[in-house]
Amino acid sequence: MRITSARVIVTCPGRNFVTLKIETDGGVYGIGDATLNGREMAVVAYLQDHVVPALIGKDARRIEDMWQFLYRGAYWRRGPVTMRAIAAVDMALWDIKAKVARMPLYDLLGGASRERVLVYGHANGGDIDETVEAVGRYIDMGYKAIRAQTGIPGVKLAYGVGRGDLHYEPADAALPTETSWNTPAYLDHAPKLFDALRDRYGFGPHLLHDVHHRLTPIEAARLGKSLEPHRMFWIEDATPAENQEAFRLIRQHTVTPLAVGEIFNTIWDARDLIQNQLIDYIRMTVVGAGGITHLRRIADFAAMYQVRTGCHGATDLSPVTMGAALHFDLWAPNFGIQEYMRHSDETDAVFPHAYWFEDGHLHPGDAHGHGVDIDEELAAKHPYRPASLPVARLEDGTMWNW
Incomplete structure (x- = not known):
């Protein structure tokens, strides 16, 4: 062939x-x-x-x-x-x-290890009250796990606050938009969000939070410690992971679970974090990690150290990646959770797919292959449009991690 x-x-x-x-x-x-x-x-x-x-x-x-x-x-x-x-x-x-x-691809990989795939959605708001209401809407849709982000007083265009309820696309202009960041304000404000969420919804829903590489290791340790009473599912990307040893400092100070890896490309990016058990979830995904072939190796390596998968699944990945990831998730013995940001109706029309959402979970479907196709005629009606991710600066103008 x-x-x-x-x-x-x-x-x-x-x-x-x-x-x-x-x-x-x-x-x-x-x-x-x-x-x-x-x-x-x-x-x-x-x-x-x-x-x-x-x-x-x-x-x-x-x-x-x-x-x-x-x-x-x-x-x-x-x-x-x-x-x-x-x-x-x-x-x-x-x-x-x-x-x-x-x-179906999951059968070719060795068969299913579970009946369905737990997913989490993104709830955000300009302030704590808006985010609390947004989390409630996700609970009403059947989600068992929700990532929660909120605007921060005095911080311009805070990370994670989208322009809609379900679809979050930060790449918003041909040249990067400049946002601002204030770590002390964030560290004071973020725990209040989870105070409010647990007060409203109790400990039924799993809650997740994305720090987006904004903190130093000791700052991340402080955040993890302050969130311990809320029994977080994880905090994600607490500090830049180029220095994998940095996670040891966080680990020494908090039992809040740690997730990282959406910008990793190979097993070498995660080796020390996994084998030293400095993280709980590895967030590498099919498109970022060289496909299913390589991601299976990473999952098997992680399984030896009781690290589970938590694949990135934002809308910057097409439904093709989501379909392939769900087949991988259904197979992976050490699966943890799958990020699921819903694509827009126009995206779903271009990429017809077999997977579906029900009761807080996704199933990849039983179509042969990974179950996602592309309507080339419809795709041609949506030409490329330059769009860049934002950048972030501290209040004194210093470049920071977006």
């Missing part, structure tokens, strides 16, 4: 997505996601100029060999651009193989 063509499809049904479609001489095709939010065209060039020409004529069944060819053979390995290009090929080849086998 040889690859006869591969093409890159860029579409913007409300936000930009990069999709790779691989076709074979057997008439079976597969699709993969290659989206890199705010840097989409860098991956497009990598795929079109360097990857696609090398795919033609290759055996589509040899997924492992293809992964090694694109990773080891590149010499300039790793990084978000390279790994997303590899992920798109890998997803598409697994899609093809499962279709040929006439199986």
Whole structure:
């Protein structure tokens, strides 16, 4: 079964997505996601100029060999651009193989480890009262787990406060929007949000919170300690993880569970954090970590240290990644939770899919392959629109982590 063509499809049904479609001489095709939010065209060039020409004529069944060819053979390995290009090929080849086998992808991976996949949604508001009400709406929709973010008094365009109830897309302009940050104000304000949430809803719903790399390790330890009474499901990205040892300091001071990894690309980015049990959840996802082939290795490694998966699943990933991730989640023995930010209706129309939401969980469906397709005619009606992620500065003008 040889690859006869591969093409890159860029579409913007409300936000930009990069999709790779691989076709074979057997008439079976597969699709993969290659989206890199705010840097989409860098991956497009990598795929079109360097990857696609090398795919033609290759055996589509040899997924492992293809992964090694694109990773080891590149010499300039790793990084978000390279790994997303590899992920798109890998997803598409697994899609093809499962279709040929006439199986849903999770069966081809070894079968389901559970009946459904626990997901969490995003609730946010301009202030605490708005966020409390937003969490209530997610509970009413059936969510068992909710990430809660709130605006901070005096902080311009606080991270996590979206422009709508269900859809959050921070890439809002061709050039980066400048936001502000004030760590002392945040550390004083954030615990009050969870005081209010537990007071209103009790300890039934799981609550999560994203710090978005804003704190130093000792500041993160202080936040984790202050949130301990609220029994958080996790705090995410508490401090930048380039220095993996930094999480040891946080761990020494708090029992609040820690999650990290959405910007990681390979197992090497997470090795020390996992093997030293400095985190509880690894948040790497299919598109960021070079596809299902590599993410399975990461999950197996994490399982040895009782670290569970918690894959990134914001709307900067297309429904193709969500579909593939859900098949991975249903298989993974050490699955923890899956982020699920709902795509817009126009995005769902471009990417018809088999997965569905019910009672706080998702199921990937039983369609052959990963269960997500692309309507190319409809995709063509949504041309690419440049959009960059914001940047953040402290009040004195110092650049900070967005």
